[in-house]
Amino acid sequence: MRKVFKDFNKKPLALTKQETLDHLKTIIESKDAKKIKSDLYRGKYVKENGTKGDAVIEELNAFYHSKCAYCEDYSTVYIEHYRPKGRVIQTNHGGYFWLCYEWSNLLPTCHECNKIAGGKGDQFPIKKTHLTLKDCLENGEFSSNKINATYLNQQEEPYLLHPEIDEPKNFLGFEIDSHKKGIAIKELDGVNGRGFHTWNICNLNREDLLLKRYERVIDQIKDDLRKTFALLSKGAINKTDFRTEIKEIFVELEKSRRKKGIYVIEMVCN
Template sequence: MRKVVKDLNNIPASLVSKEAIDSLQNIIDTKDNSLIKSDIYRGKYLKTDGSKGDEVVEKLAEIYHGKCAYCEERTLIYIEHYRPKGNVQGSRHGGYYWLCYEWSNLLPACHECNKIGGSKGTQFPVSNKHLTHADCLTNNQKINPVKVKAAYLNSKEAPFLLHPEIDEPKEFLAFEIDANKNGVSIIGIDGIGGRGDKAIGICNLNRQPLLLNRLDYINNYVNTEIKKIFAKLSKGSISKEMFREEMKELFQKLDSHKTDEKRTFTLLRWFVMESADNFHKLAISNLPRNEQEVALAFFKAYKNGTL
């Protein structure tokens, strides 16, 4: 999960159309979430060539670069309601039906992060209480523009699930090599049972494919590249000066990757390059001891600008 900037004033037309407004009023009047129209929150429209498109899906795919808001893997985009539009698992809350077309409540998610049973589904635990539609009314307005925004609601409910457009994931999440060395685990760093831990559990962010795919990044884009440079030095195909330059170029490339939002696992990429300790534990701990020491020394020199 990474911090994402979404322009909440640049709302897809389908979400503010007359059809959407009329539909929302009907849903609120009846409190019937079965009346929610996926064509509206997906943004169905007819393209000039006669084919059909999904405006909201397309806009979220552009903003999130085709990645899941939670696990950061590239995915077929499914519209995820951060606050469930239906019933909320484990509570008597009837669901946030009045937020069904709210732009700040719509995120792109993969099937695995959002499926019912084992992942988010309709889970939405909070520290305070789940707000109802009545809690968000002002002067008998059916919808208050401020009180339906995710940032306002989060300030009142204190949800455990991180919202990538509101929260800074770096403050809650970190990474480590799995205890069995079968992958890279994501861990919470804001205390046991804190938002980091809860978010990981809610979306099942340590499922086996994710552990392995994160490890593949470490192995294929970091560890293997370092091994190649050491192998060239060992074979005498590069000089010590060239070795230094190649290590520097690799670190520069890894630094550029951590800010490239189009890449998968940008939080992991940032974490690996954030400190010498992170780099050592995740990227080079399986190298021979002498190579670990050399690579770590070069990394520290790169970080302090002396490489």
């Protein structure tokens, strides 16, 4: 997970058009999350060539470089409601249905992070008390100031990090997986802190992710080494330059280890 700067006040047109606002009113009046339309929060539209697009997902992908907000995998076809829209499991809370079209509550995620079994699903543990619709009203009226994730996080203190509000690198680091299956995410703020809860809620140490993180690091090193050997064999560099280049690769590796807390050299040697 990494920090993303998304202006909560610059909402996609799909979320502010009259049809969406009218529909939100209907949902709030009925308090029925089943009425929520995914076409509206995805910003479904028809392109000039007749194919369908999702304006909100496209906009989120631009901010997140088409990566999942939680695991950073390149597979963002789902819109995740940071605060679950239909229910909050292990509580009596019926879900934050009034935030279904709220820009600061929408994150792009992969299927694995989004799904209920083995993913984040409807989990939303917090330190304080889950707010209800009436907590977000001002003088009995629906208040846009009180649906902003920044305001809500101050009130509720969720354990799950919000990549557009929190700085994930203060809470999450990396380490070699204890079973040597790849690179795992570890918490930096204590056993029961937000870092621990975040990787646990989103299952960020699932096997495929351990391996993908490892491959990303190793592939880069292999690529650098291959290029340097190729230069030597072509006679483009002499043996002294070759040694300097190889040393430089390992110096960079060591810097990366210190910066990220990843024991890459240990992995390469293994």
